Amino acid sequence: MxxxxxxxxxxxxxxxxxxxxxxxxxxxxxxxxxxxxxxxxxxxxxxxxxxxxxxxxxxxxxxxxxxxxxxxxxxxxxxxxxxxxxxxxxxxxxxxxxxxxxxxxxxxxxxxxxxxxxxxxxxxxxxxxxxxxxxxxxxxxxxxxxxxxxxxxxxxxxxxxxxxxxxxxxxxxxxxxxxxxxxxxxxxxxxxxxxxxxxxxxxxxxxLEVMNTEKNKLFSIISHDLRSPMASIQSYLELMKDIQLPAEQKLQLEAELLQMVNNTQDMLYNMLLWSKTQLQGLTVHLSPVNVYHAVMPVLEINTSLITNKGLHLETRIDQTLMAMADLNMLQLIIRNLIGNSIKFTAPGGHIFIEASRQGKECLITIRDTGTGIDAKRAHEIFSLKARSTFGTSNEKGIGLGLYLCKEYTAAQHGRIWFENNADQGCSFYLVFPLA
Structure with missing residues (x-):
């Protein structure tokens, strides 16, 4: 036999x-x-x-x-x-x-x-x-x-x-x-x-031991990284109180503080979502989602960051494309991926966002001309072991965003992966079932 x-x-x-x-x-x-x-x-x-x-x-x-x-x-x-x-x-x-x-x-x-x-x-x-x-x-x-x-x-x-x-x-x-x-x-x-x-x-x-260790490291990083923006805001307010700054210098400081506050807000938002997931588990509400209508509000929120950094954004999204997904989760994933592209792309660089049908699936691609991802870190990029690095303008995170992207994509029966581009930067791919 x-x-x-x-x-x-x-x-x-x-x-x-x-x-x-x-x-x-x-x-x-x-x-x-x-x-x-x-x-x-x-x-x-x-x-x-x-x-x-x-x-x-x-x-x-x-x-x-x-x-x-x-x-x-x-x-x-x-x-x-x-x-x-x-x-x-x-x-x-x-x-x-x-x-x-x-x-x-x-x-x-x-x-x-x-x-x-x-x-x-x-x-x-x-x-x-x-x-x-x-x-x-x-x-x-x-x-x-x-x-x-x-x-x-x-x-x-x-x-x-x-x-x-x-x-x-x-x-x-x-x-x-x-x-x-x-x-x-x-x-x-x-x-x-x-x-x-x-x-x-x-x-x-x-x-549980690994998760507890990672959690302790994560909180340690958060407590450290929160001190920096709070100290900068405090210093700026004290400076404004004691010294009358020139308008040009004032605008520059305000732009830097705005970027710092935005990064801190993203970091706290990801942390709150991760904490909620750990305490209550994932709650997924799948329904037909128009990909164009889901992505555009995220881009509008990041318009000021893209403009201030001098980046060029190009989109090619099928406005009739419907995916079976959870709208809030999908927008969280898109926001984190776009935020990473902005963070690691130098001024004057390009970010491309594309969404199209691929058979019975919806493919979303976010490509940039940034620094790419070190091959040594590729195996841990979607885990809690990943440690965030500074962006091209010294932007800082906690490395939690891509972990959430992986968890939330899997919860929606989707797939996520990345590839370093042959010339420059990297591309992230998201696949969801068509509605």
Whole structure:
């Protein structure tokens, strides 16, 4: 059989088992274990029915048939009706009582009943909540003690049901083999489940530690970068109070302060959005959005920055282009990308914005003739590890904008990437589904 066919069959088998046991994201570990144990017990009972019948223990085979039906009902309640706690309690009592009846029709202590009770208790301890352990232990011990004492004082109630010595040997050997296999696979399943949960817990811990470290670095940068514009504004106001500046110098200082305040405002806005995302999660409202009407207000807000820096802006946007997106998120992404182009493009440079249809998708391109992106930083440009650098006019940010762009684009089922241009600068690409 080809390797690809074996692999495909293995994947289908794993998917089927996962469905029968329950997906981890929907079913708790304890419930998955109980469902697994039910399936194993159903399989064991299905084997025991014909086995006991042909070894002469017809009544035992009948009781295993009853057990099979009971287990099937309990499994259905647990897996498909979300009544796992009730199913566990009923199954423990039912199985023990049924095995108590089996004790009297399978030669009592001379048969395989005690091994069966041992196996049953093992399964009970696996699936039961921690707070019930002592109760099920007492129940098992009392039931077995009652059965053994009954046989001791009333041996006639427990006749020898084996037709010959060979049948007894086969029954004991088969019960031992079944018990060992169930304990082996049950323990293996438990260890794998424990290791899997442990690994997931460790991975979550590592992720939280990394995020906490990045958050601390981010706040440190913010606290540092906020001092600069606030100090400049304070110095300017004190200067205006004490000295009468020439009109030309006053206009120059005001332009510089305006740019600084705008950059600080963008930084705080990104920070507030990121904080809201961390606390409340992303809330996305997808609807048909006219790309032209979404982009133009962002350009109008940045007109003064583009003019003051002497940049040339060119747009080529299909005014009928409709994308399936969240308007506020889309404008945030466009604003950050345009802000970066303004920041890293030297006076006299060009910024190009284009939006067009590409098959069943909308492609938005923001290209500039700026400094481009260092290849060494390319792998971290969309992460919190990215550290902002000074722009061509000493503009400063915190490196959070592109991280938000990546997160918000993915939330809208879009894609974002960048390429350094062959001549100068870089190009950012956004793709969203057409409305």
């Amino acid at each position: 080809p390797h690809s066919m074996i692999s495909d069959y293995s994947k289908r088998l794993q998917a089927r088992i996962l469905y029968l046991v329950g997906p981890p994201e929907e079913v708790t570990l304890e419930n998955r274990i109980f469902n697994s144990m039910c399936l194993i017990a159903i399989l064991v009972s299905a084997v025991q029915i014909p086995f006991n019948y042909f070894t002469g223990l017809k009544m035992t085979g009948l009781l295993f048939g009853v057990l099979l039906l009971a287990l099937a009902v309990l499994y259905y309640l647990s897996r498909f009706k979300n009544r796992a706690s009730l199913s566990i309690a009923i199954s423990v009592i039912t199985v023990n009582l049924l095995f108590g009846m089996v004790y009297f029709v399978s030669s009592g202590i001379s048969g395989a009943s005690l091994m069966t009770f041992t196996l049953t208790f093992f399964l009970v301890m696996i699936v039961s909540p921690r707070g019930q352990y002592i109760w099920w232990l007492g129940f098992n011990l009392l039931l077995v003690a009652a059965l053994v004492l009954t046989e001791y004082y009333y041996p006639e109630l427990v006749p020898n049901m084996y037709p010959d010595r060979q049948s007894k040997m086969v029954d004991l050997s088969a019960t031992y083999l079944t018990s060992v296999l169930v304990i082996f696979f049950g323990t293996l399943y438990l260890k794998n489940a424990y290791n899997r949960e442990k690994q997931q817990g460790e991975e979550k811990t590592r992720v």
